[in-house]
Amino acid sequence: MPETDxxxxxxTRFDIDVEPHFQDARDRAxxxxxxxxxxxxxxxxxxxxxxxxDPPYFLSGGxxxxxxxxxxxxxxxxxxxxxTIEVNxxxxxxxxxxCRRVLDDNGTIWVxxxxxxxxxxxxxxxxxxxxxxxDIIWFKSNAPPNLGCRCFTHSTETIxxxxxxxxxxxxxxxxxxxxxxxxxxxxxLWEIRAPAKSEKTFGKHPxxxxxxxxDRIVLAGSHAGDVILDPFSGSGTTGIAALxxxxxxxxxxxxxxxxxxxxxxxxxxxx
Amino acid sequence: MPETDxxxxxxTRFDIDVEPHFQDARDRAxxxxxxxxxxxxxxxxxxxxxxxxDPPYFLSGGxxxxxxxxxxxxxxxxxxxxxTIEVNxxxxxxxxxxCRRVLDDNGTIWVxxxxxxxxxxxxxxxxxxxxxxxDIIWFKSNAPPNLGCRCFTHSTETIxxxxxxxxxxxxxxxxxxxxxxxxxxxxxLWEIRAPAKSEKTFGKHPxxxxxxxxDRIVLAGSHAGDVILDPFSGSGTTGIAALxxxxxxxxxxxxxxxxxxxxxxxxxxxx
DNA sequence: TATAAAGGTGAATCCGCAC
DNA sequence: AGTGCGGATTCACCTTTAT
Numbered sequence: 261m262p263e264t265d266x267x268x269x270x271x272t273r274f275d276i277d278v279e280p281h282f283q284d285a286r287d288r289a290x291x292x293x294x295x296x297x298x299x300x301x302x303x304x305x306x307x308x309x310x311x312x313x314d315p316p317y318f319l320s321g322g323x324x325x326x327x328x329x330x331x332x333x334x335x336x337x338x339x340x341x342x343x344t345i346e347v348n349x350x351x352x353x354x355x356x357x358x359c360r361r362v363l364d365d366n367g368t369i370w371v372x373x374x375x376x377x378x379x380x381x382x383x384x385x386x387x388x389x390x391x392x393x394x395d396i397i398w399f400k401s402n403a404p405p406n407l408g409c410r411c412f413t414h415s416t417e418t419i420x421x422x423x424x425x426x427x428x429x430x431x432x433x434x435x436x437x438x439x440x441x442x443x444x445x446x447x448x449l450w451e452i453r454a455p456a457k458s459e460k461t462f463g464k465h466p467x468x469x470x471x472x473x474x475d476r477i478v479l480a481g482s483h484a485g486d487v488i489l490d491p492f493s494g495s496g497t498t499g500i501a502a503l504x505x506x507x508x509x510x511x512x513x514x515x516x517x518x519x520x521x522x523x524x525x526x527x528x529x530x531x
Numbered sequence: 532m533p534e535t536d537x538x539x540x541x542x543t544r545f546d547i548d549v550e551p552h553f554q555d556a557r558d559r560a561x562x563x564x565x566x567x568x569x570x571x572x573x574x575x576x577x578x579x580x581x582x583x584x585d586p587p588y589f590l591s592g593g594x595x596x597x598x599x600x601x602x603x604x605x606x607x608x609x610x611x612x613x614x615t616i617e618v619n620x621x622x623x624x625x626x627x628x629x630c631r632r633v634l635d636d637n638g639t640i641w642v643x644x645x646x647x648x649x650x651x652x653x654x655x656x657x658x659x660x661x662x663x664x665x666d667i668i669w670f671k672s673n674a675p676p677n678l679g680c681r682c683f684t685h686s687t688e689t690i691x692x693x694x695x696x697x698x699x700x701x702x703x704x705x706x707x708x709x710x711x712x713x714x715x716x717x718x719x720l721w722e723i724r725a726p727a728k729s730e731k732t733f734g735k736h737p738x739x740x741x742x743x744x745x746d747r748i749v750l751a752g753s754h755a756g757d758v759i760l761d762p763f764s765g766s767g768t769t770g771i772a773a774l775x776x777x778x779x780x781x782x783x784x785x786x787x788x789x790x791x792x793x794x795x796x797x798x799x800x801x802x
Numbered sequence: 803t804a805t806a807a808a809g810g811t812g813a814a815t816c817c818g819c820a821c
Numbered sequence: 822a823g824t825g826c827g828g829a830t831t832c833a834c835c836t837t838t839a840t
Contacts, residue, residue, distance in 0.1 A: 345657045375653070382646070383651055386650065394683045399668075405813090407829085418666065432680075449670055716832075
């Protein structure tokens with residue numbers, strides 16, 4: 261283990277056992293290929309200013325980023341739903357705990373998710389001592405209709421924004437957000453269109469976020485020069501927004517396919 | 532204990548040990564004064580078609596409907612935040628469990644709450660085997676600005692809508708909702724103004740909901756004649772909406788002050 | 803060439819039916 | 822009773838054709 265540097269000015273000193281898979285020329289961006297829990301455990305404490313995470317979840321069959329093949333099989337040969345939920349909550353708690361260790365005392369974390377996972381996230385945050393500042397509602401005004409007609413059209417996603425603890429003096433660029441909102445306090449409801457298919461120029465990621473969403477998050481919760489971490493980097497939207505606004509970026513992603521996609525997207529942005 | 536009647540046509544046969552504090556002439560509405568856990572435990576299984584609940588919560592000092600005096604005091608003479616959260620989650624789990632027992636197999640439950648409690652509710656629902664159908668976002672377009680400028684204006688409240696289990700064939704009046712939404716599928720984002728102070732004619736309740744919100748919930752999730760339960764009846768908005776649309780109502784409330792308020796409001800509606 | 807109208811495509815879940 | 826297949830469903834977006 262290298263010497264720990266607890267100042268936040270230490271992106272160039274992340275001298276951990278894992279080589280970054282990608283690192284830009286001026287070391288403003290790194291992406292590590294591997295397991296978030298392992299890699300986060302090697303980062304120095306309090307080394308990042310802000311975290312954005314769009315975590316995978318294991319319910320309802322699982323997607324490509326999912327270790328769902330490794331589920332706990334219970335008696336009677338059937339998937340036990342509550343057991344699966346507990347397993348998922350354990351995973352959620354673990355990565356949120358690792359994130360909290362590397363987060364600056366005045367830093368904040370933003371976690372997006374749909375119904376399947378967001379309540380586990382919110383509850384785990386509260387259990388771990390995070391202080392939830394807002395439930396931000398991302399309203400996708402162009403959401404596709406439900407094919408089944410058994411409930412309301414799912415047109416929102418929730419983003420939980422939390423400070424590290426009750427004692428934090430967290431960053432919030434209030435005036436900038438007020439300007440962006442046309443002179444009034446910005447509300448927790450954000451109408452932002454979901455990315456169209458044609459916007460996914462370099463490939464597909466199942467939950468790719470619009471850059472406009474990450475722009476707002478980066479601008480609201482960080483300063484120029486800050487280090488922003490995304491432990492489930494995916495297609496790299498967080499990195500694009502971070503660099504676009506003069507922040508530094510550390511991503512972690514376990515699928516090399518997505519790392520390549522993220523690098524291509526970041527390079528196409530001339531950042 | 533009386534004979535159990537598992538049909539849902541049994542409002543007049545809720546012959547439990549607790550006398551309703553209020554009961555209307557045609558027995559379309561009852562309000563029980565007392566503790567929800569006790570009273571729910573006496574109701575027959577599967578005796579209500581739909582439940583709406585706006586539960587109390589114990590965090591951040593507690594309000595008037597709150598048993599917060601009975602908190603767990605831990606060592607060092609300070610409130611232990613995670614412990615408080617676990618206590619709160621235990622309470623949430625208990626009442627959701629009791630509700631599930633009295634809910635018809637094809638019935639649904641709607642639970643409203645803010646950040647402080649809604650994630651505990653959602654997670655407990657998943658743990659108990661409920662199936663969440665939607666996170667409904669109630670957008671209060673007339674929400675007051677935040678006094679502190681440390682986060683975004685809290686302008687939404689979440690309502691979790693859930694079926695009893697994955698196997699349920701729950702009620703959803705799709706076509707009616709589609710009409711209401713102007714011919715397209717209704718989305719999970721509902722813009723409804725918060726009640727003005729002048730609407731609170733007969734007294735105050737800290738989290739009083741607009742009748743328009745309950746109108747929509749009642750119309751979406753129940754049929755005429757159905758029994759609707761509100762285990763934290765408060766100022767009785769659920770009862771007003773239920774009777775207005777020809778449903779029956781069972782409320783439970785532990786503060787006699789609110790029971791009186793609810794009765795006054797229901798009588799003023801000529802129902 | 804620009805704008806408008808028309809038509810095709812795609813997403814996920816529920817249901818009934820056959821076995 | 823459980824499994825498994827196929828059909829039905831909605832609306833935003835993109836493409837094609839018409840004005």
